[in-house]
Amino acid sequence: MLLNIEKLKVEARGEEGWTPILHGADLQVAKGEVVGLIGESGAGKSTLGLAALGFAQGGLRFAGGRVIFDGTDLLQLPERQRRAFRGRRVAYVAQSAAASFNPAWRLLDQFCEGPAIHHTAGRAESEDFARRLYAAMHLPDPQNFGLRFPHQVSGGQLQRAMVAMAMACKPDLIVFDEPTTALDVTTQIGVLAAIRQAVETTGTAAIYITHDLAVVAQMADRIKVMRHGREVEDAPTRRMIEAPAQDYTRSLWAVREFRRPPRTLPQASAPTIGIREVTAGYSSLDVLSEVSFDIPRGATVAVVGESGSGKSTAARAITGLLPPRAGSIALNGTPLPPRLAQRTLEQKRAVQMIYQMADTALNPRQTIRQILSRPLQFYLGLTGRARETRLHELMEQIELEPARFLDRLPAELSGGQKQRIGIARALAADPEFIICDEVTSALDQLVAEGILRLLSKVQDETGVSYMFITHDIATVRAIADEVVVMKGGRVMDKGLRSEVLDPPRHAYTRELLASVPQMDPDWLTRRIAEGRIAEGAA
Amino acid sequence: MSAAEARRRPILRMIAGRLGIGVFTLFVISVLIFLAVSLLPGDIAQQVLGQSATPETVAAFRRELGLDQPLAWRYLDWVGGVLSGDFGRSLANGRPVADLLAARLGNTLFLAAYAAVIAVPLAVGLGLLAALWRGSWFDRIANVATLSAISFPEFFIAYILMFWLSVRMGWFPSIADPGASPRLAEMLGRAFLPAITLVLVVTAHMMRMTRAAVVNVLGAPYVTMARLKGVSRWRVVTRHALPNALAPIVNVVALNVAWLITGVVIVEVVFVYPGLGQLMVDSVTNRDIPVVQACALIFAAVYILLNLLADVLAIATNPRLLHPR
Secondary structure, three states: OOEEEEEEEEEEEEOOEEEEEEEEEEEEEOOOOEEEEEOOOOOOHHHHHHHOOOOOOOOEEEEEEEEEEOOEEHHHOOHHHHHHHEOOOEEEEOOOHHHHOOOOOOHHHHHHHHHHHHOOOOHHHHHHHHHHHHHHOOOOOHHHHOOOOHHHOOHHHHHHHHHHHHOOOOOOEEEEEOOOOOOOHHHHHHHHHHHHHHHHHHOOEEEEEEOOHHHHHHHOOEEEEEEOOEEEEEEEHHHHHHOOOOHHHHHHHHHHHOOOOOOOOOOOOOOOEEEEEEEEEEOOEEEEEEEEEEEOOOOEEEEEOOOOOOHHHHHHHHHOOOOOOEEEEEEOOEEOOOOHHHOOHHHHHHEEEEOOOHHHHOOOOOOHHHHHHHHHHHHHOOOHHHHHHHHHHHHHHOOOOHHHHOOOOHHHOOHHHHHHHHHHHHHHOOOOEEEEEOOOOOOOHHHHHHHHHHHHHHHHHHOOEEEEEEOOHHHHHHHOOEEEEEEOOEEEEEEEHHHHHOOOOOHHHHHHHHOOOOOOOOHHHHHHHHOOOOOOOO | OOHHHHHHHHHHHHHHHHHHHHHHHHHHHHHHHHHHHHOOOOOHHHHHHOOOOOHHHHHHHHHHHOOOOOHHHHHHHHHHHHHOOOOOEOOOOOOEHHHHHHHHHHHHHHHHHHHHHHHHHHHHHHHHHHHHOOOOHHHHHHHHHHHHHHHOOHHHHHHHHHHHHHHHOOOOOOOOOOOOOOOHHHHHHHOHHHHHHHHHHHHHHHHHHHHHHHHHHHOOHHHHHHHHOOOOHHHHHHHHHHHHHHHHHHHHHHHHHHHHHHOOHHHHHHOOOOOHHHHHHHHHHOOOHHHHHHHHHHHHHHHHHHHHHHHHHHHHOOHHHHOOO
16 A cells, blocks of 8 residues: 555644544555545545645644555654655645746746755756656647746646646655646646546556546546545445445535526517627737627526636626727617716616625625625615615525624635625625626535525526626536627627537537536546547647 | 847836836936925025125125026036036035045945845845744744844944943944045944944844745745645745745845935944935035035935836846746
8 A cells, every 4th residue: 555544633723722624534545546535625635635745734733643655654754754755755736736836937947846856866867857748748849848937838738737747756646636626628628638648657646636526537546525524435436426325425426417497588678788899808908809799688698718718808898897999888778888987876786796706705804794785875875774674685585594694704604605695795786787707616516506596596586687607517507598608709609508508509619518527437538539639738 | 129139128128117217206306406405594605605794795606606597597507517427516615526425425335335235134034034933932033133123223222332342342443434545354343333233223124024025925835835845944935935025025125225325324423434424414514505415316316226226126036027928
């Protein structure tokens, strides 16, 4: 057994002393084996993964158990000797390569640092190894790729460069911590293929941490499901997928099955929002080029595309934060002034927004009552008893108990609850149209599903229209009436959900759908065999 | 244009832009200095010649000084002189201002360099150690010690040092005149007390900024990543964190070095050190307008130049600007 973690306990420093976050977790990895770790955020996956390097993040400490790597208990070693393992015997690949590469160093220097401090290879030798790995990872111009700085490289390439860096000392075990979560599906597939190939050719063992079941199904020989710092289930991949033993595992599997029934929308004379040939961008760069689509009254229109496709720029143009260079945006058939400052209070009230990161979108120093009261007073002039009544209605609408939550601060709420407050704040203005910008992508699948159900319910009750910005096809299938597919600032296809997606009408939509990992463990193998993975794709 | 040139262009353009702004600022300041000095109460000619001078001699002297000319013309005359290196003549002793300044400026720069050479490495080093061992006793002691040093008025520190190291021990002279042309070692010994006083005053600020900037970067994912590669903590701080924390540190260092050149009048007075600050104060008392103007202009230029340098260095440490896509 290469790695044997036994009854590991980890505690976090809280306001009232240390609280346990791992309650005696076990994890075994054999030589050359790939173990998948899945669970929602807070399950302790990353903590367990980092423990394989004998490392506890800031504010955490090991409180018991053993981490035996190749016969040595890392927890018994002093820091200096643990360091000799890190990078050399056990390497780590972080979620965000963009944040995990030092912005002041060239990629090649960061690659060569590990071999240099561990004295595993000379500079020339490790440079040569780096170039070979860059080539194997299909990175462009592998001879000179390492001379670039992190900001000069795209996200997918950077993530592959990080996989290469992890292999610099030829480690026995690599911990992959959500390595593709921050990537677009079309980029993700290339990185997945690169990781798979790297692991297979070198025979290194791996721990693959993710919250995406379909991804882990492609990568792992064995899957361990975790929840609240405890193991729920541990089984070989195929058995886990075909016959999960635990209810919690089954519920994870079922999440993707939420479907809103197709609806017939009432025919209204004018769409809530009509976008006509809008061109917009920053400085000299056009991010949107002649984009036109409608948001019919009471409908949910999903806008899908990779990062950089112009989805969020379209939202900024509609809200008036980024006045378009050309084209027009109409609300109920009446053109909206391009700048937010020129719009009337009534026009501002009609268009509201829910943000991806509820954490940063809510003022941490205001109570929920203050956060929700502001739009009630500002847009509707509600005060006193009337405002209090409306506050209670809103809280009930988002299914949070008013008495329990109104006087709390955002920090006291979970991620899903915070996002519900974000929804309530948008609803407080009594809007006709809400832009939902990746509102579920920072949430775990179960929580995300709850948010999607809530948004559907609110739409049925109030008749509000949604523009749903997302890169997740499963979300689109779950909630959208109509779909707009964007790429490079242009609309590729638009129409009813069934027309656009089932079967995919446009070539780019086909590519997008084909890149979404499937639960079938052979999906990636098939895709690689088909040779459809764009080599060196950004 | 070659590819390399095209890549360097943004930073060159940025530096040229900063230089332009610096020159413009200096121009505005020269106008302000000139206006402020011309608003000083009292008639200079009267002041210089004394109460007993006849109105005719005063008028003649005013003409000689050009004081009968309009303000704008006098300003242009002064600026024109400055641009060609002529700062005019001292009213007190008739010597060229440039000669007066040259000696004093050399002394001031010597003292500032002396203090900076000790203070900057000391402050940055202490800041790095405090960041490395943050929360430890070292961190706390370094903080308390440097804060105490900055909390006392500088003349107080100066007199304490003078009392102990000069009067009691007799190790260093209390009057710190570097003299005409002694050997370097002798100059360093004579200027030791004022230099060390200045070091005590400026270290805290730079140290705390170094610590804060580095600690801020230590939370970054790439620092965790470096530790997970097996990099030692000291190497993490110096090689991974410091390069990304340089911009704020460089700015504070520049501000403090500028202060060492322009803000040390009190220390100069205490140690009777013949620097620019003292010259300026004396000249204000004597109504020696050309010298006052020249000193003020030099101080302004030093501030602008050092801040400009800090800006450029801060830009140069940012790989995004240095190596555009």
